[in-house]
Amino acid sequence: xxxxxxxxxVLLKRLEEQEVKKGGIIIPDTAKEKPxxxxxxxxxxxxxxxxxxxxxxxxxxxxxxLIGKFSGTEVTIGxxxxxxxxxxxxxxxxx
Numbered sequence: 001x002x003x004x005x006x007x008x009x010v011l012l013k014r015l016e017e018q019e020v021k022k023g024g025i026i027i028p029d030t031a032k033e034k035p036x037x038x039x040x041x042x043x044x045x046x047x048x049x050x051x052x053x054x055x056x057x058x059x060x061x062x063x064x065x066l067i068g069k070f071s072g073t074e075v076t077i078g079x080x081x082x083x084x085x086x087x088x089x090x091x092x093x094x095x
Contacts, residue, residue, distance in 0.1 A: 001077060001078060003042060004042055005042055005043060005044040007045065008044055008047040008057060008088070009044045010084070010087055011082055012038035012040060012065070012067065012085060013080070013081075013082050013083075014037070014083060015039055036066050036069060038065055038067055038083065039062070039064055039065075040059050040060065040061055040062060040064075040065060041061065043057050058087065059090060059093065063093055063094075065092065065093055065094060066092045067090055071083070071085050
């Protein structure tokens with residue numbers, strides 16, 4: 001199944017953080033924070049202005065981005081968790 005976001009929305013997949021164990025303490029998954037780095041899977045066509053012009057998005061498929069911890073809407077697509085956000089919720093591109 002292929003999911004294509006509408007307008008200025010972006011489909012992301014959170015990147016797993018590298019697990020660092022100090023002193024042999026293992027943190028359970030329920031206590032871990034959500035990763036803020038994500039990979040762009042698909043993008044919409046762009047934001048539509050009041051005049052009807054389409055402004056293309058600044059991010060593209062394959063980009064790595066930073067998002068807020070509680071941004072967007074979580075969706076499951078084929079047993080894989082994704083998140084859909086508006087482009088304005090993306091904080092930065094990672095190069």
